[in-house]
Amino acid sequence: xxxxxxxVLSDALRYxxxxxxxxxxxxxxxxxxxxxxxxxxxxxxxxxxxxxxVHTGVPVIEHGVVSNQVVRRxxxxxxxxxxxxxxxxxxxxxxxxxxxxxxxAPFDPIDDREVDDESLLIQHGRFYVEDAYPxxxxxxxAGALVRKFEPEYLLVHPMGMDDFGHKYGxxxxxxxxxxxxxxxxxxxxxxEWMERGYNxxxxxxxxxxxxxxxxxxTPDVREVPLFLIRPGVPGEGDTGEIVSHxxxxxxxxxxxxxxxxxxxxxxxxV
Ligand SMILES: [Zn+2]
Numbered sequence: 466x467x468x469x470x471x472x473v474l475s476d477a478l479r480y481x482x483x484x485x486x487x488x489x490x491x492x493x494x495x496x497x498x499x500x501x502x503x504x505x506x507x508x509x510x511x512x513x514x515x516x517x518x519v520h521t522g523v524p525v526i527e528h529g530v531v532s533n534q535v536v537r538r539x540x541x542x543x544x545x546x547x548x549x550x551x552x553x554x555x556x557x558x559x560x561x562x563x564x565x566x567x568x569x570a571p572f573d574p575i576d577d578r579e580v581d582d583e584s585l586l587i588q589h590g591r592f593y594v595e596d597a598y599p600x601x602x603x604x605x606x607a608g609a610l611v612r613k614f615e616p617e618y619l620l621v622h623p624m625g626m627d628d629f630g631h632k633y634g635x636x637x638x639x640x641x642x643x644x645x646x647x648x649x650x651x652x653x654x655x656x657e658w659m660e661r662g663y664n665x666x667x668x669x670x671x672x673x674x675x676x677x678x679x680x681x682x683t684p685d686v687r688e689v690p691l692f693l694i695r696p697g698v699p700g701e702g703d704t705g706e707i708v709s710h711x712x713x714x715x716x717x718x719x720x721x722x723x724x725x726x727x728x729x730x731x732x733x734x735v
Contacts, residue, residue, distance in 0.1 A: 468722040469663045471611070471619045472544075472713075474519060475647060476512060476560070477627035477679060478669035479635060480504070480688035486641050487648035489655070490667060490692045497700040502691040502734065507710040510671035510679045510686040512627070513562050515710065519670060520544045520566070522714030522729035530566070539566045542726035544717050545586040548618045551723035556589035556614055558607040559622035564592045589614050593624075600625035600643075604650045611658060617721055619663075623647065630673035635685060640673065655694065664720045665694040668713065693734070695720075708734055 475483075480503055484491065493499035507518045507525065509532075517523075517530040520543040525531055528541050539546075545555050545567045557563055561572040567586040569577055572594070580590045591606045600623040607621040625643050633639040651667065658665055669689030671679045679686040691708060694700070711731040718725040719733040 468720070469615075469617045469661070470717050470720045471607075471621060471658055471663045471665045472519075472717060473621045473623075473651070473665070473667040474516070474559075475626055475667065475669050476622065476624045477630045477671060477673045478644070478647075478689055479626075479672035479685060480669075480690045481685075482626075482635065482641060482644050483667075483669070483690040483692075486644035487651075488645070489648050489652035493655075493694060493700070494692065494702050497702045498694060500691075500693040500695075500701045501703045502693070502706050502708045504668060504689045504691045504708055504710055504713075506669075506671050506687045506689055508682060508687070510681060512560075512670055513566070515670035516562060516622075517543075517566055518710055519668075519713050522711050522726075522731060524711065533562075536565055537570050538568075542728050543567065543586075544618060544714055547718055547723055547726055548721055549586055549588065551721070553617035553721060553723065554589070554614060555587055555618045556610045556616035557587045557620040557622065558591045558603055558610060559593075559620055560596075560624055561592045561594050563587065563620065563622060564590055587620075589616060596624050596628045596631075598624060600647060601650060604654060608654050608657070611661065611663075615661070618717070626669075626673070630679075631677045634675045634677040635673040636675040659694060659696045662696055664696070665692075666713070666717070667692040691734075695735070
């Protein structure tokens with residue numbers, strides 16, 4: 466028990482929307498079962514560069530995944546590699562760009578969709594290609610990966626907030642309602658994961674603006690939440706602390722109880 470992590474990286478989940486609309490996570494904060502931090506996201510506030518930043522703790526200009534059009538595997542130490550090299554089991558239910566970053570590029574939608582292979586960095590991978598892939602299905606797959614393989618590191622990456630945000634803008638009932646739906650889905654998974662001894666992080670890669678876009682530098686696209694749940698460790702509620710995206714990778718490594726690669730220079734949050 467203890468050295469296991471689920472990272473829920475909700476694509477385009479804004480800080481203010483998460484705090485206002487995610488009542489179960491808010492409950493955990495209110496009863497001191499979770500810590501809430503505000504993350505100032507790295508730039509640019511774009512998906513593929515942030516997937517790599519979150520998993521390497523390295524800024525974009527150093528890891529080189531500068532845009533969504535850079536289709537290649539990661540070239541710097543990352544959470545999946547560090548965990549596998551330490552003998553841990555890794556898994557992901559995620560968009561196919563994660564398969565390209567850590568397993569194989571370019572993505573073959575048939576061969577690479579579902580993998581169970583200990584030699585891969587993401588050993589148990591379930592990947593989707595449609596931005597409108599339903600979050601309810603994605604989270605159910607994540608729940609199944611936990612029950613089947615009990616991976617020490619599991620990435621859960623739903624695209625719903627991003628999809629609704631691009632279609633309707635962040636100042637829309639569709640975007641806000643979807644945050645409530647994600648929170649309801651999580652409320653049915655988090656207690657089981659806590660029971661199984663998982664540390665759980667819920668955060669975002671970037672936010673979303675009212676125009677239905679992200680990529681710039683303003684708080685709406687830059688500020689994302691970090692909810693941190695640690696079974697057996699008393700929570701602190703809303704910490705009021707501001708942390709950096711660059712701290713997520715070393716934090717996950719520390720929670721996994723594995724060596725933190727030297728390239729992850731920012732301090733762990735825990
Ligand atoms: Zn997007």
